[in-house]
Amino acid sequence: MSTLEKRTVNPWKWQEERSYSQAVEVRNVSATLYVSGQAAIDPDGTSSDKDMKSQLEQAIANLEEVISTAGYECSGIVRLNIYTTSTKELWPHFPILQEWIAKHQIEQAVTMLEVTGLFETLKVELEATVVK
Structure with a gap:
């Protein structure tokens, strides 16, 4: 069986300094996981009405939970889409995301979009593609 190869293009x-790559090429992938947008939603399905920092931390935790439950590792993230209701409100807390990316040695392509709204009271949502 071939070993996963990952190459970043920059x-x-x-x-x-923004913790992403312009492109990521992967070869010899044995499986791919497409993760729905993860936000600050409690296990009982309640959407958070907390501030952006709290919601970002919970969205990251929920993303990590889905990835590990599926038997993948966060280091396998090759694409991360960030949706937020306010880039201005999110940006001061961006180091939280950057530290998480560094901790897991993630090399990923990123798109960040400001949207007019997310589900209920949510402010940030993280969508990922993960390979192994």
Whole structure:
């Protein structure tokens, strides 16, 4: 069986301080997990009405829970989409996400979008593609 190969493509250096890559190529993938957007929703299905920092931390925890429950590792994330109701409100807390990315040695392509609304009282949602 071939070993997973991952190659990042970065024609520039500036994205490094933002903790992402312009493109990620993967070869010899044995499986791919497409994770729905994970937000600050409690196990009983209640949406958080807390501040952006709390919601980001819970969204990260929920994303990690889904990935590990599926038998994958966070280091296998190759694409991360970030949806937020306010990039201005999210940006001061972005180091939380960057520290999590560094902790798991994730190398991923990223898209961040500001949207007019998310489900109920949610402020941030994380959607990922994970390989192994």
